[in-house]
Amino acid sequence: MAALSSEVLSQNEIDALLAALSSGEMNAEEMKKDFTEKKVRLYDFKRALRFSKDQIRTLTRIHENYARLLTTYFSAQLRTLVRFTVASVDQLPYDEFIRSIPKMTILNVFEADPLEGRMVLEVNPNVGYAMLDRLLGGQGSSQSKFTGLTEIETMVLERVFRKSLRIYADAWKDAVPIDPVLTMTETNPQFMQIVSPNETVAVISFSTKIADTTGVINICLPHVVLEPVMVKLSAHYWLSSQKKTRDKKEMTVLQERVKKAHIPIIAELGTATISVGEFINLSSGDIIQLNTKKDSSMNIRIGTKYKFQGRPGTQGGKVAIQIDKVLDEGMEEDEQ
Template identity: 55%
Template sequence: MADILTQSEIDSLLAAITSGEMSANELKEEEDKKKVKLYDFKRALRFSKDQLRGLSRIHDNYSRMLTTYLSAQLRTFVKIEVAAVEQLPYEEFIRSIPTTTILNVFSAPPLEGRMVMEVNPKIAFGMIDRLMGGIGVEAEPQNRSLTEIEALIMERIFRRTLDFFRDAWKGVAAIEPQLDFLETNPQFMQIVSPNETVAVISLNTEIGETSGMINLCLPHVVIEDILPKLTAHHMLSNKKSGNTSDRVAVKKRLKRARLPITVELGTCHITLKELTELSAGDVIPLDQAADAPLVVKLGKRPKFLAQAGTVKGRLAVQIQETIDEEDDEDERQ
């Protein structure tokens, strides 16, 4: 795809042609010349565009889950959305993050290897301040390691976020993410070789009045086995099959659901005075004959007509007729 010129570049080009500094023929000759595109072997492109789009869709869902969870935990306005999905060497990713930051290193069996969630210190300390009763805005810029209490708080939060990471990926692969350790110095975190290509998903995060970035670093070597499943065709077909299996599971659960069944022998109306004066041996006349069919109710809804009887010495009813839904509605009206 050709580069898109900015408005200022277009204006400069038109001015050069108008003044005679450049002719249209020269411009055409330059266009016809074979262009050579530089390729950096240290920055190998190992993720296809379709796979990057698949990662974007997965983490769009993940960001929505995080928004809901953190809003409930911090009890303040939270907005998280995918800002960018790109691939670059691991060394470049390490150089791009602050020298002191919050690094959640986690693994996701059965995948082999480790991944990283990097949380900007501004966001991390804002979350801690909010959880400790503050307003969620740090008084002074923090440039230090976490204390033991702060580390425990962060671990508790981010262990839960990995559950949502698992849910976001369940349409592609069944993984069980688990937090391995927290680190604050990127130089001490060498999970893959410096030239290994990684996918970096940047999440723009707003918590109250604080904003910053959360970056997910997924090495190519770790997720290589499941990359073929990130295509749009595979994810769409998997979604359809998932919907079918969900319907089957719901059907099975509904079949196992328990409903109370009651048999109505008849009804009558008495006054409160008569009710309080009832005693053992009193007879209450019902508005239904002894040989009339009995109404069988599922919950509070009439469903069948039945005949009373006994089976092996126990009281029972025999279903004789099903009450139509229309007849039931007419009776209630």
């Protein structure tokens, strides 16, 4: 039985297997053939997988964050119920992406410095018209047929999507700082050839709901554009950068709070030892001799620790002390 499985079988499983073989329900030769045959998996070279699973997961996290930012932004802009969620993150040839979108759609081509190359934000006409209708005072309804955009409609949508691309930079900042800029708006996918047809692209699809209208928004990111920063798309790198950013923010907050803290600073002219009787009989005009000379440095204490040494004087008509020396950390009062 060990030849059939690398797992350890229980006695009941062994008995059931022997019973099935003896009754003819299972054929020993066929079982042996199944284990000796080579497992073959088809591989389509036209759909070369250029993004690892780890990188796809990172892209998913980035765009889930972007979906939340878009929901907030468009809810304020359109003043209606808006919801964006990541529906899928896939990698496929660019030609297949072009064939998967409508023949007439809204294509926002943008660049993102320091990345070299162009990317696409594709907006389904249903979603685009619903946005236009809300921005122009309507209820957020869509049209059944899309024939193109007028100059005014193009200008209105370009203004909205320019601002949405600024938000895109916020979604990427923990992984790669980018500066997205809208370069053109197109409606016919056949006129938009940003990379070669066989180039692998990552396509992030957002399920979009505006009032009662639903549709899809796609972001197309060519592998050749993201290739210089692919190492930064690993989950380990991304999560470590997030931790560094979070730690830096926490340190900044802590420093600001420490700066506002009030602490007592005491400048000691010197010390002297007298009896209780002498202390009780002190009166105006009496002199107490200190253990320091008039030209010696004064110790400056922060709480119970001596931190500085300095000289007495005046500043602006007020008593002051000039710091001459910083003492070693941790010197207690009894060490002086």
